[in-house]
Amino acid sequence: MKSKLLDDGPSKTYALVFDLGDEVMEGLEGFARAQGLDGAHFTAIGAFSDATLGYFDWERKEYLENDVPEQVEVLTLAGDVAENDGEPAVHAHVVLGRSDGSALGGHLLRAHVRPTLELILTETPAHLRKRHDDASGLALIDPSV
Structure with missing residues (x-):
């Protein structure tokens, strides 16, 4: 993954360009730790060779995993970074497009x-x-703290 600081104003803005084979959540969490981020939001487009999506099962209080073992377009990826127990926590949702034009989405694991x-x-x-x-x-953003 490569990164570039685009704006060094009061709210820094970065471009992150992930390379072939990079694992997205691992790379994003590593970048957030290296930059000391404890508040950010992001969007992205691109493509994946495979993905694992999560669907939160309220009754079981856990994510059900849905594997996507195929090439897909990232139609949108959006999320945030917040501090959780002293570490940056990334929360991302994604909509993926299949070759037949159908879409699927969920929490990006x-x-x-x-x-x-x-x-x-x-x-x-x-x-x-x-x-x-x-x-x-779950650990949820609390705007009162």
Whole structure:
């Protein structure tokens, strides 16, 4: 993955370009740690050779995994970075397009890039913090902290 600082203003903006074979969530989390991000949002387009999507099962309080073992277009990838227990936590959702024009989507758990993924990330001026939510069992952004 390559990155470039596009705007060094009060809210920094970066372009991240993932290379063939890069694992997206691992790369994005590593970048967030290296930059010390604790509040950001991002969007991206590109393509994956494979992906694993998650669907949150409310009753079981866990993500069900849906493997996508095929080449797909990333129609949209959107998400945020927030601090959780002192570390940056990436939360991303994706819509993928299949060769027949159908689409599928969900919470992005894992994906490998083929041939590229172009992501624009903007740091937010206020830090975002996550707290454990008892009802869902998830760490959710709490704007009051």
